Amino acid sequence: MTAPTERLPHLVIVEDDPAFGRTLRRSFERRDYEVLLCTSPGELAELLKTTQFQYAVVDLKLGTESGLTCVQMLHEADPDICIVVLTGFASIATAVEAIKLGAAHYLAKPANTDDIEEAFGKREGNAHVPVEGRKTSIKTVEWEYIHTTLAECNFNISEAARRLGMHRRTLARKLEKQQVK
Structure with a gap:
């Protein structure tokens, strides 16, 4: 695996589903990102020793490990990195923890490249989002x-x-x- 070049935006994808990871990687490469893919917090730790990233996409559940560990590692390595967490198990608790640890956004799967790129562009919160009461079942x-x-x-x-x-x-x-x- 080669290190990303300086001219393209650097993206790391941390995803344990090989098919989804490859698909996401190819899609971002077509959009002129330099992409590295890893499947666990251990692999990410090794990558972070030699490579800096501007963007990260992290799956919340990585086999038996938590993607929140990856969010924390990425944020500690570079507080300016834009991290988007993807999950098939969305909950308020994990969304709050991901944001506290440094994620910019939290998206429920299936999320596509357009959704993720849109999330990359929204680093700040929106105070004008309507606050509506909802009935909780x-x-x-x-x-x-x-x-x-x-x-x-x-x-x-x-x-x-x-x-x-x-x-x-x-x-x-x-x-x-x-x-x-």
Whole structure:
């Protein structure tokens, strides 16, 4: 793997799904980004020793590891990097943690290159976004509570199930059912 050249915007994609990672990489390369792809926090740590990036796309769940670790590493390496977190398991708790750790945006999958590039361009918040009350269903409250617990357990499903007082398979089924598509 070669280091990015100086003339193109540098982007790192941290994604454990090989097909999605390759697709995203090719799409950004067609838009004149110099892209490096890695699949874990360990691989990212090695890349950061030799390469600086202007942009990063990080999957929230990297196998058994948390993408939040990557967000933290990227932000510590360069506080000006624009980080977009992608997830199929969107929750308020993980969105808040990602932003606190240095992410600029948090997008639910499936997100395409247009969505991600748009997020790169929005580094500041928007005070004019309408504040609307929404009715919260019991399912939404349960979903957010589950994800808060998951985040507290660093996405360890067994530990989260224990804390929630449910069987691991039951929790896994709930997560599969509610996955954002």
